[in-house]
Amino acid sequence: MERERMVEELSKIVGKENVLSSETDLFLYGYDASLFKAKPDCILFPGSTEEVSQIVKFCHREHIPVIARGSGTNLSGGTIPTRGGIILHFSRMNKILEIDIENQRAVVEPGLFTLALKNQLARYGFVYQPDPASEKVSTFGGNFAENSGGPHCLKYGVTTNHILGAEVVLPDGEVIQVGGKALDNPGYDLTGLLVGSEGTLGIATQLTLRIMPKSEAVKTMLAIYNSLEDAGRTVSAIIADGIVPATLEILDKLTIKAVEESVHAGFPLDAEAVLLIEIDGLKDGMERLAERIMEICRKNNAREVKSAKTEAERTQLWAGRKGAFGALSRLRPNYLVCDGTVPRTKLPEVLVQVMEVSKKYGLTIANVFHAGDGNLHPLILFDERDEEELRKVHLAGSEIMKLCADAGGTISGEHGIGTEKMKEMFFIFSPQDIAAMRKVKKAFDPEDICNPGKILPEVQA
Amino acid sequence: MKTEQLKTLFYDEVAKCNHCGFCLAHCPVYTVTGREWATPRGKNVLVKAIIEGKIDWTPEIEETLFRCTGCKLCTQTCFPAVETNQAVLAGRECLVDRKQYPKVVDRVVEALETHFNISNEPNANRTLWMEKLEDIPDHRFQKEKARVIYFVGCVAAFYPMAHKIPQTFVQILHKADVDFTILGGEEWCCGFPLIQAGMKEKMQKLVEHNQEKVKEIGAETVVFACPSCFHTWKEKYQTNAELLHSTQFIERLIGEGKITFQNGADRAVTYHDPCDLGRNSKVFDAPRNILKRIPGLNLVELEGNRQLSVCCGGGGDLEMIDPALSAAIAQRKIEEIQRTGAGEVVTSCQQCIRTISGYARKHKIKLKVRDITEVVLEAMGSPL
Incomplete structure (x- = not known):
């Protein structure tokens, strides 16, 4: 369809002021936080479920791809319009619709920032547990699509464990309700299927979330190591001891350096690794538990273990973790995050192998990761403007994914597959597995309208 | 470029x-x-x-x-x-x-080239704000030699909504026995609007003129109530004189015992850090230290304070280029102020005052918006 006519038709749905189609705007909606780029045909800012439904019906009728987008913070190219089409930017649908403290639920629109809800919940002493590093700007629609994680997901589970229901516009434009405020909905668990489907099965227009009372007490500790392997071993030892901390996060030497230059979190520059441990729960017994954890750290060669004395100290330590990715771009202009997961006990050996990949390609790799989940985040640092280096980065990234898969792990902990890791899907799935998933996609979206060309690689017949 | x-x-x-x-x-x-x-x-x-x-x-x-x-x-x-x-x-x-810029910019450039101020009035009008002051000394705060120059700035000099700032600040300086002068019609725009307009090469003439005036007067210190003039001088001017914002100078005068506060008032106020004073010039403590010295005044911080202060919407020539956008940002600022529960916001910038109080007035929002100099003079007691 000609762009002019498309814009005219769509303007009737959302109003002229909510359509962008200039060359500049197409450029501006062609990237996210990944390395991929493509141009959409136009960008819309829907204001209601009804508008989204009408837009999708139009796309369905005209066979035009439609891609939902929040803040565009995703790291696997999930929002890149690889086949052109229409971008739905949800910045206008960003309200909190309901905070239901008694039932411990909140209902929100997809464009709401995660932290914006958390700030409101704090007034009631409540919290929404998932905490992606980008939470100050990541939207609930994006969290839903990518099944986002975050440090605290070790104890509390990822996004899918906190989304209980959703209003969803299906690829033919019909609006359905999946799940809801109650637990244990009968029928197929479509909520579970849709969370993490990266916008390929439908578009969420309203989300029902689980919210929880804030923990009575929290304790944040920092263990400092002269070896990265020892930090990795500590993680396994803590879990093996039957303890489930809220977070277990490791930052390696390179990351420490970058973080200290950027936010001054108080990490020692001569350490090989730091382990950031947080426990939360009841006040009673917390000191004892902390002591047990510190003892395990020391047994595993931590040279020093300290705990945050004040809320300010705690915030400071977390600022270091949350700012790690960005801080690394002080060292080189760009980075690729390899979001692989391995069984926890394999962490030390896989880390060593990652470093071998670094040497092999002559690329700098920093490590900052959700160690408790075995979720590695090797960051390959480079300069996108150097084409040869960029080529090596893609090869090294793929190789690291292979290492994770071979170690019995998987190729995405929380960032999704998107555009980036489609071919790596074969590292963990057989053609039959992929074909089964494709059947699901076909059942929902036979015309391949919703975020086409993502997640599932082509299976050779 | x-x-x-x-x-x-x-x-x-x-x-x-x-x-x-x-x-x-x-x-x-x-x-x-x-x-x-x-x-x-x-x-x-x-x-x-x-x-x-x-x-x-x-x-x-x-x-x-x-x-x-x-x-x-x-x-x-x-x-x-x-x-x-x-x-x-x-x-x-x-x-x-490439000659590709908002045409409204040309008006300002023309005004600066003709009259050396942004308002396109004869530059002698820079002192009209003084007419409302009673019992002022014969020299009308314009002396040939002085230790301190108070650089008033275009907005405070020409826009009646901001006149209170020079009116109060000269009284504070006078009462504190500071040997100071203003430049009157010899003050030229600092050049800030030209930097924002992408025409910084045109500011050299203004810079040189102002620098020369400081030399002629033999001033050791130049004081600014306008954070943008202050920041521009600090970044682009070459002078041996010490450059201070009014809040820093007032804090010093308090320290020297030259300013004392007689009048207290039990009330809550919040403080808005102007971008060019706070984040961009790193002056965060001086205004807070002043407010803390005023008896009865209870300072309630905004959610975004100090380094994280959120712009009022009036920065970077935006008010001139897109008034509606500027006003939309001001609305957010006012909502943030209202969430503090304080009925009064104090700031240290005439542009922030214009943007915030302009929006509040237009939308009939009850909010007191005051420059810190007004609060200081009130607390010092009787006027000149």
Whole structure:
């Protein structure tokens, strides 16, 4: 369809002021936080479920791809319009619709920032547990699509464990309700299927979330190591001891350096690794538990273990973790995050192998990761403007994914597959597995309208 | 500036932007528009694309680059600290070179070239604010020699809404026995609007004139109540004189015992950090220290305070270029102020006052908006 006519038709749905189609705007909606780029045909800012439904019906009728987008913070190219089409930017649908403290639920629109809800919940002493590093700007629609994680997901589970229901516009434009405020909905668990489907099965227009009372007490500790392997071993030892901390996060030497230059979190520059441990729960017994954890750290060669004395100290330590990715771009202009997961006990050996990949390609790799989940985040640092280096980065990234898969792990902990890791899907799935998933996609979206060309690689017949 | 120069000066800077999008949480222009073009990330990407020849200087790029308040909250909260505003200003210089910029800018340039002020009135009118003052000394605060120069600034001198600032500040200085002068009709615009307009090469004449005046008067110190004049002098001027903002100077006078507070008032106020004073010139404590010394005054901080203060909407020539956008940002600012529960906001910038109180007045919102000099004079007791 000609762009002019498309814009005219769509303007009737959302109003002229909510359509962008200039060359500049197409450029501006062609990237996210990944390395991929493509141009959409136009960008819309829907204001209601009804508008989204009408837009999708139009796309369905005209066979035009439609891609939902929040803040565009995703790291696997999930929002890149690889086949052109229409971008739905949800910045206008960003309200909190309901905070239901008694039932411990909140209902929100997809464009709401995660932290914006958390700030409101704090007034009631409540919290929404998932905490992606980008939470100050990541939207609930994006969290839903990518099944986002975050440090605290070790104890509390990822996004899918906190989304209980959703209003969803299906690829033919019909609006359905999946799940809801109650637990244990009968029928197929479509909520579970849709969370993490990266916008390929439908578009969420309203989300029902689980919210929880804030923990009575929290304790944040920092263990400092002269070896990265020892930090990795500590993680396994803590879990093996039957303890489930809220977070277990490791930052390696390179990351420490970058973080200290950027936010001054108080990490020692001569350490090989730091382990950031947080426990939360009841006040009673917390000191004892902390002591047990510190003892395990020391047994595993931590040279020093300290705990945050004040809320300010705690915030400071977390600022270091949350700012790690960005801080690394002080060292080189760009980075690729390899979001692989391995069984926890394999962490030390896989880390060593990652470093071998670094040497092999002559690329700098920093490590900052959700160690408790075995979720590695090797960051390959480079300069996108150097084409040869960029080529090596893609090869090294793929190789690291292979290492994770071979170690019995998987190729995405929380960032999704998107555009980036489609071919790596074969590292963990057989053609039959992929074909089964494709059947699901076909059942929902036979015309391949919703975020086409993502997640599932082509299976050779 | 030519595109090639843009590449030499800013390619590495904008290449540091990883499109992480964290700036979307902070940028006041994005907060009210919800459009990617408004984001610092988008601006970095566009400047980079221009440099790489992937996109031309489109009308939308002009619109985008001229819609930045220069508040620099993006750089403050950006982990690699990308200097987006610097790239934006350089981009504006390129646009000016191509004669592709908002026409309203020409009016200001013409005013500056003809009258050396932004309001296009004869420069002698710079002292009209004085007419409301009674019992002032014969020299009318204009002396040939003085230890201190009070650089009033165009907005405070020409816009009646801001006249209270020079009116109160000269009284404070006079009561504190400071040997000071203003430059009157010999004060020329500091050049700030030209930097924002992408025409910084045109400011040299203004800079040289003002620098010369400081020499003639033999001043040791130049004091500014306008954070943007203050910041511009600190960045672009070469002078041996000490440069201080009014809050720093008042704090000093309190320390020397030359200012004492007689009048207290039990009330809660909040303080808005002007971008050019706080984040951009690192003056955070002086205004707070002053407010804390005033008996009975209870300072309630805004959610975004000090380094994280959110722009009022009046920065970077935005009020001139897109008044509606500026007002939308002001509305957010007022909502943030109202959430503190204080019925009064104190700040140290005439532009912030104009933007905030202008919006409040237009929308009949009950809110007291005052410059810190007014609060200080009131607490000092009887006027001149």
